Amino acid sequence: MLKLGILGLGEGRSTISAALNSKKWQLKTMCDLSEEACKQRAKEFDFHHYTTSYQEMLNDAEIDAVAIYTPDKLHAEHVKMALKHGKHVICTKPFIDDLADAKELLELSKQSGKKVFVGQSSRFFEPAKRQRKDFEAGLIGDLITIEAQYHADHRWFLEKPWALESSFKWLYGGLSHPVDFIRWYLPNIEEVMGYGMLSENGKKGGLKNEDTMHFIFKASDGRIARVSGAYTGPTQPAQRDSGMSTILRGTEGASQADYHELRYAVTDKTGEEKIIIWGDSTLKYYFRFEGQSHHAGEYQNYLEYFADSIEQNFTAYPDMQEGIGTVALLQAMDKSLKTGTPIKIKDILDTYGLVL
Numbered sequence: 318m319l320k321l322g323i324l325g326l327g328e329g330r331s332t333i334s335a336a337l338n339s340k341k342w343q344l345k346t347m348c349d350l351s352e353e354a355c356k357q358r359a360k361e362f363d364f365h366h367y368t369t370s371y372q373e374m375l376n377d378a379e380i381d382a383v384a385i386y387t388p389d390k391l392h393a394e395h396v397k398m399a400l401k402h403g404k405h406v407i408c409t410k411p412f413i414d415d416l417a418d419a420k421e422l423l424e425l426s427k428q429s430g431k432k433v434f435v436g437q438s439s440r441f442f443e444p445a446k447r448q449r450k451d452f453e454a455g456l457i458g459d460l461i462t463i464e465a466q467y468h469a470d471h472r473w474f475l476e477k478p479w480a481l482e483s484s485f486k487w488l489y490g491g492l493s494h495p496v497d498f499i500r501w502y503l504p505n506i507e508e509v510m511g512y513g514m515l516s517e518n519g520k521k522g523g524l525k526n527e528d529t530m531h532f533i534f535k536a537s538d539g540r541i542a543r544v545s546g547a548y549t550g551p552t553q554p555a556q557r558d559s560g561m562s563t564i565l566r567g568t569e570g571a572s573q574a575d576y577h578e579l580r581y582a583v584t585d586k587t588g589e590e591k592i593i594i595w596g597d598s599t600l601k602y603y604f605r606f607e608g609q610s611h612h613a614g615e616y617q618n619y620l621e622y623f624a625d626s627i628e629q630n631f632t633a634y635p636d637m638q639e640g641i642g643t644v645a646l647l648q649a650m651d652k653s654l655k656t657g658t659p660i661k662i663k664d665i666l667d668t669y670g671l672v673l
């Protein structure tokens with residue numbers, strides 16, 4: 318069994334549950350700057366090996382991999398430290414929030430020979446997995462276009478102090494999920510443009526950056542896609558709409574994966590229409606805590622996939638390169654919001670001397 322250290326015990330809670338329930342991982346240490354957070358998780362999981370010092374966790378030679386769930390702006394530094402200590406790394410999304418760190422990270426991962434996996438959790442959720450499987454099996458033919466959205470009433474999130482800092486952007490924190498879906502199916506996005514605004518609710522809550530955004534994308538082969546996000550207002554009833562949804566329109570069929578609703582619909586190439594709604598046991602596997610606030614099942618799926626990649630020596634995706642590609646796209650989207658013009662991804666990559 319591989320040994321795991323977990324850094325950041327807010328969302329890291331899901332990973333604690335995932336590791337404790339997995340036959341492929343042994344949780345060795347959990348770490349948070351806040352001793353209170355450590356104590357809370359120790360009590361919750363009856364697991365008492367914790368430290369408030371990341372350095373101490375990294376010094377433990379027995380730990381094979383570190384899973385990072387600190388605020389976005391700290392990811393680059395925490396990934397660098399882990400690689401310098403010879404650990405494999407799982408880093409939650411968004412991988413980094415500034416491409417200025419990308420080159421050094423890519424070089425460091427090459428030098429270290431360690432694997433880096435980006436925790437784009439939504440790919441590992443049941444409806445998204447099924448949609449991908451059907452797509453790869455050719456059920457909807459070739460992809461024509463993809464539409465993805467992530468809309469949520471995240472006013473509760475504004476209680477976290479870092480949510481109100483000018484460095485926090487829903488563009489990275491929220492849209493990284495649907496944008497990852499776009500890149501999963503259309504990796505070679507060449508150009509993007511979009512509009513965004515800060516809603517009245519967002520202003521009132523103290524947010525500094527856009528909380529409502531619509532973007533369109535063009536891939537190098539001419540195919541197009543779109544994404545939208547809105548984060549500070551009520552959403553539709555779940556029977557009518559989904560907070561997070563991905564629609565694939567193909568040459569011979571179409572499919573839609575709805576996230577929290579655990580719902581998937583497909584019209585396949587034979588013309589058959591199918592709707593799958595997963596039941597309670599699946600729901601319990603994915604959402605183990607109150608409400609649907611955490612994502613333990615998705616994390617267990619990706620932790621186990623990453624364990625296999627270490628033991629069988631293959632690359633688990635999204636890897637660092639793919640994670641950086643998504644950040645480059647997010648950064649191009651950010652620039653498009655500022656300039657009101659279409660932005661080429663290559664220009665962003667060139668600015669940082671990156672060839673992916």
Ligand SMILES: NC(=O)c1ccc[n+]([C@@H]2O[C@H](COP(=O)([O-])OP(=O)(O)OC[C@H]3O[C@@H](n4cnc5c(N)ncnc54)[C@H](O)[C@@H]3O)[C@@H](O)[C@H]2O)c1
Pocket residue numbers: 324325326327328329348349350351354371386387388389391409410411436437438439477479490612
């Ligand atoms: N579906 C997903 O994949 C998903 C969902 C939610 C959050 N996230 C990501 O997880 C990350 C954390 O989000 P959160 O909601 O848990 O935030 P949070 O503020 O609740 O938790 C962050 C924790 O990190 C700790 N921390 C901060 N600096 C530290 C340091 N230097 N060393 C050790 N611990 C430190 C804080 O004390 C805090 O407990 C973000 O990057 C977020 O985007 C991913």
